[in-house]
Amino acid sequence: MPNIICCFKWVVDEAYIKPSSSGKIDLEWAEYKLSDYDRNAIEEAVQLQEKYGGSVTAVTVASSDATKGIKDALSRGPEKAYFINDDQFENLEPSQTSAILAKVIGDQIDYDLIICGEGSSDMYSQQVGPRLAEKLGIPCIAFVNQLTIEDNRIIAERKTDDGLEVISAPLPALVTVLPDINSPRVPGLKDTLAASKKPVIEIDLEDLGSEYERLLIDEGLRAASMERNCSRFGAGPEDIKAFVEAVRKTGVIDRG
Amino acid sequence: MDFKLTEEQELIRDNMREFARTYVDPVAVEIDENSRYPEEVIKKLADGGWLGMPFPAEYGGAGVDYLTYAIAVEELSRSCAATGFTMSVHTGLACGPIALYGSDEQKKKYLTPMAKGEHLGAFALTEPGAGTDVGAATSTAVLDGDEYVLNGVKTFTSNGPVANTYVTFAWTDKNDKRNGMSAFIVSRETPGLSVGEHFMKMGIRASQTSEIIFKDCRIPKDNLLGKVGDGMKIAMACFDHGRIGIAAQAVGIAQAALDESISYSKQRVQFGKPISKNQAIQWMIADMYTDITAGRFLYYYAAYLKDQGLPFSKEASMAKVFCAEMCSKHASKAVQIHGGYGYCKGQKVERLMRDAKITEIYEGTSEAQRMVIAGNVLR
Amino acid sequence: MSGVWIYADKYEQGVELLTAGRGVADMLGMKLTALVSGDNNIAQDFIARGADEVLLLPPLTESQPVQDYVPLMADEARDADPDVFLIAASLKGKEMAARIAARLDTALCSECSAMNIDEKGKLQMERLMYGGAAIQTVSISSRPQMATIPPRSYEAAPVQSDRQGNIKTLESPEPSGMQVMERKGKAQASGDITAARIIVCAGRGIENQEDLAMVRELAEVLGGEVACTRPISEEKHWMTEESCIGLSAKEVKPALYLGIGVSGQIQHVVGIREAGIICAVNSDENAPIFESADYGITGDLYQIVPALIEEFKK
Ligand SMILES: Cc1cc2nc3c(=O)[nH]c(=O)nc-3n(C[C@H](O)[C@H](O)[C@H](O)COP(=O)(O)OP(=O)(O)OC[C@H]3O[C@@H](n4cnc5c(N)ncnc54)[C@H](O)[C@@H]3O)c2cc1C
Ligand SMILES: Cc1cc2nc3c(=O)[nH]c(=O)nc-3n(C[C@H](O)[C@H](O)[C@H](O)COP(=O)(O)OP(=O)(O)OC[C@H]3O[C@@H](n4cnc5c(N)ncnc54)[C@H](O)[C@@H]3O)c2cc1C
Numbered sequence: 001m002p003n004i005i006c007c008f009k010w011v012v013d014e015a016y017i018k019p020s021s022s023g024k025i026d027l028e029w030a031e032y033k034l035s036d037y038d039r040n041a042i043e044e045a046v047q048l049q050e051k052y053g054g055s056v057t058a059v060t061v062a063s064s065d066a067t068k069g070i071k072d073a074l075s076r077g078p079e080k081a082y083f084i085n086d087d088q089f090e091n092l093e094p095s096q097t098s099a100i101l102a103k104v105i106g107d108q109i110d111y112d113l114i115i116c117g118e119g120s121s122d123m124y125s126q127q128v129g130p131r132l133a134e135k136l137g138i139p140c141i142a143f144v145n146q147l148t149i150e151d152n153r154i155i156a157e158r159k160t161d162d163g164l165e166v167i168s169a170p171l172p173a174l175v176t177v178l179p180d181i182n183s184p185r186v187p188g189l190k191d192t193l194a195a196s197k198k199p200v201i202e203i204d205l206e207d208l209g210s211e212y213e214r215l216l217i218d219e220g221l222r223a224a225s226m227e228r229n230c231s232r233f234g235a236g237p238e239d240i241k242a243f244v245e246a247v248r249k250t251g252v253i254d255r256g
Numbered sequence: 257m258d259f260k261l262t263e264e265q266e267l268i269r270d271n272m273r274e275f276a277r278t279y280v281d282p283v284a285v286e287i288d289e290n291s292r293y294p295e296e297v298i299k300k301l302a303d304g305g306w307l308g309m310p311f312p313a314e315y316g317g318a319g320v321d322y323l324t325y326a327i328a329v330e331e332l333s334r335s336c337a338a339t340g341f342t343m344s345v346h347t348g349l350a351c352g353p354i355a356l357y358g359s360d361e362q363k364k365k366y367l368t369p370m371a372k373g374e375h376l377g378a379f380a381l382t383e384p385g386a387g388t389d390v391g392a393a394t395s396t397a398v399l400d401g402d403e404y405v406l407n408g409v410k411t412f413t414s415n416g417p418v419a420n421t422y423v424t425f426a427w428t429d430k431n432d433k434r435n436g437m438s439a440f441i442v443s444r445e446t447p448g449l450s451v452g453e454h455f456m457k458m459g460i461r462a463s464q465t466s467e468i469i470f471k472d473c474r475i476p477k478d479n480l481l482g483k484v485g486d487g488m489k490i491a492m493a494c495f496d497h498g499r500i501g502i503a504a505q506a507v508g509i510a511q512a513a514l515d516e517s518i519s520y521s522k523q524r525v526q527f528g529k530p531i532s533k534n535q536a537i538q539w540m541i542a543d544m545y546t547d548i549t550a551g552r553f554l555y556y557y558a559a560y561l562k563d564q565g566l567p568f569s570k571e572a573s574m575a576k577v578f579c580a581e582m583c584s585k586h587a588s589k590a591v592q593i594h595g596g597y598g599y600c601k602g603q604k605v606e607r608l609m610r611d612a613k614i615t616e617i618y619e620g621t622s623e624a625q626r627m628v629i630a631g632n633v634l635r
Numbered sequence: 636m637s638g639v640w641i642y643a644d645k646y647e648q649g650v651e652l653l654t655a656g657r658g659v660a661d662m663l664g665m666k667l668t669a670l671v672s673g674d675n676n677i678a679q680d681f682i683a684r685g686a687d688e689v690l691l692l693p694p695l696t697e698s699q700p701v702q703d704y705v706p707l708m709a710d711e712a713r714d715a716d717p718d719v720f721l722i723a724a725s726l727k728g729k730e731m732a733a734r735i736a737a738r739l740d741t742a743l744c745s746e747c748s749a750m751n752i753d754e755k756g757k758l759q760m761e762r763l764m765y766g767g768a769a770i771q772t773v774s775i776s777s778r779p780q781m782a783t784i785p786p787r788s789y790e791a792a793p794v795q796s797d798r799q800g801n802i803k804t805l806e807s808p809e810p811s812g813m814q815v816m817e818r819k820g821k822a823q824a825s826g827d828i829t830a831a832r833i834i835v836c837a838g839r840g841i842e843n844q845e846d847l848a849m850v851r852e853l854a855e856v857l858g859g860e861v862a863c864t865r866p867i868s869e870e871k872h873w874m875t876e877e878s879c880i881g882l883s884a885k886e887v888k889p890a891l892y893l894g895i896g897v898s899g900q901i902q903h904v905v906g907i908r909e910a911g912i913i914c915a916v917n918s919d920e921n922a923p924i925f926e927s928a929d930y931g932i933t934g935d936l937y938q939i940v941p942a943l944i945e946e947f948k949k
Binding site for chain 1 (some may be wrong): 263264266267268270274275278279303304305306309318319320396525557
């Protein structure tokens with residue numbers, strides 16, 4: 001009966017990201033959401049628990065106002081959460097996040113398996129999972145598509161550039177999961193209500209007792225402009241002709 | 257004073273949004289076109305615990321406040337007004353009176369399966385000759401031994417064709433216009449109850465509407481809801497809180513109209529620039545946004561009063577009439593912004609405009625709301 | 636010690652990184668070291684293509700994953716203390732880079748899209764954020780400065796005559812507890828979309844797998860390749876991920892991109908940013924793809940694609 005940890009991040013919803021007139025990114029009105037692939041991580045943990053028993057604990061490192069994120073994660077099935085938060089935990093880089101997670105998980109949580117999303121939908125650095133495994137000194141299988149547990153080992157199908165590898169590793173281990181591993185459930189009303197009553201263990205920077213130095217220096221952020229001036233065509237035969245004509249005129253099509 | 261929803265309310269709103277996007281958006285066009293009852297969606301609502309939101313857990317509900325429930329109706333209606341209304345009629349008008357006036361017995365037997373979403377409810381008050389004028393009803397209920405015998409025809413019964421449980425109204429004393437009407441709970445399978453043809457409507461076409469006909473329909477005496485003669489009082493109480501649901505539904509439709517208008521006006525280019533660069537379009541959008549926000553706070557306020565146990569009848573009517581009328585107006589403006597395309601099938605605003613109108617009619621017309629408000633103000 | 640290091644788990648990406656690494660090493664006046672798994676011939680080839688030194692990773696057993704090199708590579712890097720360490724951003728490479736960075740307690744710029752060297756000799760690296768809506772510039776204050784480099788960001792380094800270099804063979808890595816039980820190749824993709832001049836991209840607007848034939852025909856008429864969005868490759872599995880364009884897939888630079896039933900979410904559109912002309916067919920007038928397109932047709936693809944095939948044939 002595995003004790004499973006799933007890690008999640010509370011991120012800016014990219015739907016709210018709009019470049020300001022100066023080309024800067026304006027986040028003042030942004031809403032937050034549970035990072036997309038972390039939904040798959042939580043779902044996978046919960047499905048494994050449904051299959052093998054054991055427990056599911058959700059863990060996040062976040063700034064202290066991410067309390068809604070905790071409820072959101074808990075509404076998706078985990079039975080308790082570790083909320084490692086501090087006002088200073090704003091825009092942490094992967095090395096910091098993974099070191100903090102490693103400290104708390106290593107010192108305080110009994111686990112057999114850790115599941116992370118393959119990357120977060122804001123930074124998409126895809127580093128926290130593998131780094132965390134290293135810090136804990138456990139095997140890591142990234143980009144996992146399919147996951148089973150057998151005789152105290154995990155068997156994971158992971159994606160590679162050439163296809164797939166089926167890898168087995170002894171527990172405890174860490175995996176990062178791809179979105180096609182499952183379809184996350186939509187939490188029902190009662191799941192949300194139950195979430196508020198589940199235990200949340202709060203840990204702040206002082207409790208951690210160490211400093212987490214910044215190594216990745218932010219040298220600037222600008223909006224990526226992708227706007228083009230679209231000429232519109234309808235669906236009628238004349239439109240199709242005009243469209244093809246316009247595309248031909250650009251000279252991108254070799255005739256012959 | 258605090259204008260912020262709690263985190264839990266926000267999450268419930270977000271989850272309903274996710275629900276609607278996942279399960280309702282993909283079918284919304286088709287169920288409108290075919291006037292089809294989306295049984296599979298209603299089943300999913302039931303599974304998610306959305307069909308008994310404001311009722312106590314001991315009767316199968318989720319025990320959230322009425323405000324949270326209304327917010328969920330808004331979000332659902334933003335994807336599909338008909339599905340939002342199905343939920344709202346079931347919750348506000350069918351479960352509502354049993355929760356408020358039912359005996360413990362009745363709550364166990366009828367409310368519990370309804371709040372769990374296993375049974376769907378309907379509310380049959382209106383009659384062919386009795387719309388706004390509820391007192392013009394002719395249905396009767398005569399006590400015969402241990403049974404009431406119902407006779408009469410109800411019309412415009414939403415969820416009528418698909419409900420398991422009906423709350424209905426009939427005269428127990430025809431001569432007493434004030435206290436002669438009583439309310440009853442009737443099960444679908446009761447002999448003597450028949451369901452008419454599903455009406456083809458302009459909007460909310462996926463909501464099923466029909467006549468309910470009682471012909472010597474015998475129901476147990478125990479199915480009397482409240483006391484003999486409480487009918488009118490119960491009907492009015494239902495409308496009071498039901499109207500908050502309709503106001504929320506109207507805000508949901510209007511919000512969808514705004515969503516569509518914003519994205520379309522930024523895309524559509526005329527005279528070499530997006531139409532959103534024209535002040536005329538900007539003003540329409542500014543007015544929409546303003547009215548939607550005002551409407552939302554009106555229904556939040558009515559729900560808040562109800563949740564506090566304070567009188568809210570006038571506020572519910574204010575929210576209903578304001579939200580319904582601004583919804584109709586702005587759904588029409590949204591079509592205006594979409595030009596000819598907005599008038600054609602395939603654009604969501606075409607459906608929104610058809611759906612919007614009903615919010616001014618059912619659960620008391622706009623005129624009826626103004627009567628309530630004026631009656632209160634001029635007291 | 637100083638120097639620039641590179642590693643790729645695949646040969647093609649290795650020779651691309653030689654170009655990247657050589658550039659950085661020359662600007663910094665440093666030596667270029669390549670970590671290569673294979674034999675002496677490959678080591679010589681890397682030297683001929685620009686490496687000053689090759690650290691040869693000995694072969695693994697059949698059941699050892701390539702990630703077993705991680706401890707070895709980290710130990711070597713700790714001893715040699717290079718200034719810069721670039722790793723190819725293949726799926727395995729990204730995982731290995733993160734793990735090596737963790738072992739070396741250094742930062743890593745993931746999927747660096749542009750690299751410059753400032754006056755202090757520090758790398759200024761760009762990467763995409765928020766699903767591609769923003770570009771962030773970062774530098775790294777620790778050693779080595781690490782980055783993963785997406786495939787095809789650089790040309791393969793050419794062979795030059797009479798280049799000399801050292802080859803040092805490393806010790807075989809200890810097997811970890813991980814075992815590869817099976818490797819499955821993927822179905823051969825039709826063509827390489829990253830090299831294609833014309834791309835027709837299939838999105839979820841396509842209802843049935845059979846209907847892809849129509850899209851293929853259009854691509855054939857245009858003399859291009861067929862690509863797809865993530866739902867087509869990852870959810871429906873109608874095409875391989877080799878054909879998928881976007882943030883978590885391939886970046887393409889065709890002269891012409893034509894999206895069929897593609898909504899144009901940011902995560903997809905970042906992959907076509909460099910395309911010459913972007914065209915789109917979508918039935919939803921509000922689809923975001925039209926914001927990033929040069930020419931757009933609003934309408935049902937089932938009607939329009941056949942019409943386009945006819946018209947382009949003329
Ligand atoms: C889609 C739909 C669903 C419905 N669902 C239900 C349901 O589930 N259960 C149920 O019981 N009923 C339901 N109804 C009935 C609905 O509540 C009535 O249609 C509504 O109350 C109006 O009644 P009426 O249609 O008979 O109009 P009338 O009462 O005939 O009104 C016609 C017009 O006259 C106005 N008017 C009437 N009296 C006055 C007055 N004194 N002063 C000024 N103006 C006045 C009205 O405002 C309206 O403009 C539904 C109706 C529809 C269309
Ligand atoms: C971190 C992250 C990374 C991601 N990476 C990628 C990535 O690398 N690549 C990628 O593609 N996606 C990626 N995604 C997913 C991305 O957000 C979108 O979900 C995806 O690109 C949408 O694919 P689509 O356009 O095919 O489908 P949809 O968004 O479903 O769009 C289908 C479109 O087809 C149109 N349509 C439907 N029927 C017709 C018809 N008959 N005629 C014409 N048009 C029709 C519809 O109007 C709609 O616009 C990523 C997401 C995240 C969170």
